[in-house]
Amino acid sequence: MKPSLLIFVFASLLAIGCATTVAEVEDPTLENALARFTDEDIETLAADDRAFEEAFNNGDMAKVASFYKEDAVVIAFGGAPIHGKGNIQAFFETLPPVKDLVLSDDYVNGFGNNVIQRGTITMTILMEDGTEVPFKGNFLVTRERQADGNWLYVNDMFDEEAAPAAE
Numbered sequence: 001m002k003p004s005l006l007i008f009v010f011a012s013l014l015a016i017g018c019a020t021t022v023a024e025v026e027d028p029t030l031e032n033a034l035a036r037f038t039d040e041d042i043e044t045l046a047a048d049d050r051a052f053e054e055a056f057n058n059g060d061m062a063k064v065a066s067f068y069k070e071d072a073v074v075i076a077f078g079g080a081p082i083h084g085k086g087n088i089q090a091f092f093e094t095l096p097p098v099k100d101l102v103l104s105d106d107y108v109n110g111f112g113n114n115v116i117q118r119g120t121i122t123m124t125i126l127m128e129d130g131t132e133v134p135f136k137g138n139f140l141v142t143r144e145r146q147a148d149g150n151w152l153y154v155n156d157m158f159d160e161e162a163a164p165a166a167e
Helices: 003-025 039-057 059-063 085-094
Strands: 068-076 098-109 114-126 132-145 151-160
Touching: 003 059, 039 098, 039 114, 039 151, 059 132, 068 085, 098 132
Parallel strands: 068 151
Antiparallel strands: 098 114, 114 132, 132 151
């Protein structure tokens, strides 16, 4: 086979493979795939964070779960991954009640329909005996913009911040 024909065949196969990949995405329009992440997106995410905090503080774990995609994954406290919105809701329902949950972003960046957020979690855990335990932790999440414009969690990883080691 001549080198020029081999290059043509390889390029054609590559183009077909790329076309298949584009066709498989939920929103294949080039405009959405290449959309810039805007200040409006950051404001929307911040509003979603406030709504998430309110739902969590009120113990409304069905509402909390509504912020996750059906196939989302949560990795909490160094444990095994929790797959799926229903299992995520069930996990959150096992946690003790809290008050004053605050999510504070240290980093937010996105491109197109995807965003990464990193930050801190502060809250007070309400124990059965009435004791209030302060909690500080960290999170790293990815979210995906849906066709309706909502940003849903795809991956959510969080853990308690360890106290500094004694010297």
